[in-house]
Amino acid sequence: MLLALKQVTKVFNEGTIDEKVALRSINLTLAPGDFVTIIGSNGAGKSTMMNIISGRLFPDTGSVWINGKDVTSLREHERARYIGRVFQDPLAGTAPNMTIEENLALAYNRTKRRTLKFGVTKKRRDFFREALATLHLGLENRLTAKVGLLSGGERQALSLLMATFTKPDLLLLDEHTAALDPARAELVTELTKEIVEKYKLTTLMVTHNMEQALRLGNRLIMMDQGQIIFEASGNEKQSLTVERLLQEFQRIRGSQFASDRAVLG
Numbered sequence: 339m340l341l342a343l344k345q346v347t348k349v350f351n352e353g354t355i356d357e358k359v360a361l362r363s364i365n366l367t368l369a370p371g372d373f374v375t376i377i378g379s380n381g382a383g384k385s386t387m388m389n390i391i392s393g394r395l396f397p398d399t400g401s402v403w404i405n406g407k408d409v410t411s412l413r414e415h416e417r418a419r420y421i422g423r424v425f426q427d428p429l430a431g432t433a434p435n436m437t438i439e440e441n442l443a444l445a446y447n448r449t450k451r452r453t454l455k456f457g458v459t460k461k462r463r464d465f466f467r468e469a470l471a472t473l474h475l476g477l478e479n480r481l482t483a484k485v486g487l488l489s490g491g492e493r494q495a496l497s498l499l500m501a502t503f504t505k506p507d508l509l510l511l512d513e514h515t516a517a518l519d520p521a522r523a524e525l526v527t528e529l530t531k532e533i534v535e536k537y538k539l540t541t542l543m544v545t546h547n548m549e550q551a552l553r554l555g556n557r558l559i560m561m562d563q564g565q566i567i568f569e570a571s572g573n574e575k576q577s578l579t580v581e582r583l584l585q586e587f588q589r590i591r592g593s594q595f596a597s598d599r600a601v602l603g
């Protein structure tokens with residue numbers, strides 16, 4: 339297994355009036371090369387799950403495993419070598435006052451066990467240029483441009499490159515196209531597909547776009563109220579439609595409400 343979440347629970351503000359159970363005993367395992375899309379209503383716990391995998395948050399109970407190793411107590415920077423991540427906000431993944439090549443150098447060093455300090459050498463620059471060219475945005479000709487000058491779509495494409503060009507064991511995408519206009523979102527989605535396929539990256543992608551969730555990846559999970567309420571993979575996923583997903587959601591939510599009512603009797 340490349341990733342395993344075992345009985346992961348997360349409660350915010352426990353014991354206060356604001357108590358919120360964000361994750362309820364989540365179990366999830368990913369085999370190498372799995373590309374899992376995640377959908378679910380607002381507040382379902384999707385980002386909390388990503389934060390627990392990346393080490394930004396720690397679970398209250400349960401454990402996180404990467405490559406058969408228990409990483410539950412490792413902090414975010416100690417897991418950074420294994421994980422590439424792109425957030426919803428294009429401003430979150432890159433440093434605006436640094437140039438494109440400086441940003442790439444940072445991302446490159448982040449994944450190294452020891453930071454061998456290096457300037458941007460000719461060899462490194464060629465490597466960056468080649469990587470940037472795969473985005474088809476002409477950024478390879480703007481290595482010394484400040485990232486703050488790029489559009490949201492360009493920044494998000496760069497974030498994606500920075501998260502993946504070192505071939506992390508695990509790629510986490512949290513609504514990374516949600517802040518973009520439809521054309522840019524489509525472009526970044528296509529790039530995502532290309533990069534994940536090229537490097538065969540094990541990927542978890544949260545999206546609010548059901549169509550996208552169906553089109554990409556080999557597995558799909560639906561979350562609601564801190565739980566995984568529906569899963570499909572392989573042929574079953576291939577034959578799913580948005581309509582079916584909505585029906586499934588209604589059915590599960592509906593029966594949950596019904597059983598709650600039965601319990602309350």
Ligand SMILES: Nc1ncnc2c1ncn2[C@@H]1O[C@H](COP(=O)(O)OP(=O)(O)O)[C@@H](O)[C@H]1O
Pocket residue numbers: 350351358359360378379380381382383384385386387
């Ligand atoms: N840092 C936090 N403090 C308190 N509550 C939080 C925090 N982060 C998330 N939550 C709550 O946990 C629940 C799940 O949030 P989140 O994981 O962000 O949902 P999603 O990403 O699926 O929209 C929500 O009710 C949210 O308000």
Ligand SMILES: [Mg+2]
Pocket residue numbers: 384385386
């Ligand atoms: Mg979220």
